[in-house]
Amino acid sequence: MRDFVVPQTDPATKVQGAVHLEYAFRLRARYDPPRASDTPRGTFRYQDITGGELEGARVKATVYPDSGGQYDIVRPDRVRDVDAHFMLRTDSGEWLYMEHVGYRRTDGYYRAIAYVDADLKGAYEWMTNTTFVVSAEESKDQREVTFHYWIAN
């Protein structure tokens, strides 16, 4: 492997950048019970999303039933890799695609990053090219999850 000499740069290179979280909306999602299977990577865990309501000051939408769900893996260290994909329709009829990547741990930590795609000529274009930081709570039977979304400004 070739070596690399880190160039000498102005000390200002080491700027401390800031991230401010701005609350955006909440989603209460409903799922079928998980279907678990033993795989080489851990316990794969599929959960069909059956419904849900997304509510915020700038957007209201409902989950399009059966449009996806969670494709998670419970790893050997018991941390669950969360990988969620589904579609929503806004109250004005536009489609939204939501993707979530995160971790659910046994200590109650359930955090993720969400990315949203919307029509670039529609009313929800502001949700695209935007990083959402998500905290989530899961019901005991794991069939209801409330996601809280903050924009990383």
Add this chain to the structure above:
Amino acid sequence: MDTDEVSRRRFLGGAATAGAAVLGGIALMDAREAQAATPAGLPEPQYFDDPSGARIGLRWAFSAVVFFADRVMLNTMPEAAGRGYTSVGGGEIWGPRLKGRVLPHSGADYYKAGFNTYYMFEAGDGAQIFIHNRGTMRRFARPWQPGVPLADPPAHPSPDHPVWTRFRATPTFTAPKGPHDWLNRTVFVADARRQPDPDRTVFTYYEVL
């Protein structure tokens, strides 16, 4: 059915079949404590609340400067649609929870509508840590302030009409078992800033608490 519990029972069951049910319990407790443990002397987190009372925190974990080598577009499609290749030359990592360097020539941004970067960190103790970094970028007229809607960027930027680039990176790490294991179970968000001459980006990584 609680499949996480199934996984837990399997974990315990494995230990029990080895004739060490008590040890299995200890291993379980260790795993729990390891997940909750955070080292002392870290920066103060910043917390954010939502109207329902949910709370989320950010705490500076470390920073990295990444120097780039080649910038290539594979085709003549617009940048938003085409595939690009920006290779990582190297860099350094500093901060309260990780110190080290970017492993030289260890990967690149293979972007397509948003960056999508694969390369390696080498921690001060020699640990090899894989970083897969995704992110979003958007330009506005001025930095975000609470309660002020973001405005579109000026068509002709000037000192009087500056542009604010909201450049956010969200990495996932694959780190070896040991002191860097926390990277495998923590969500991160970073501020990213491109700097010219030499071509580089400075990332400020925050753990999401």
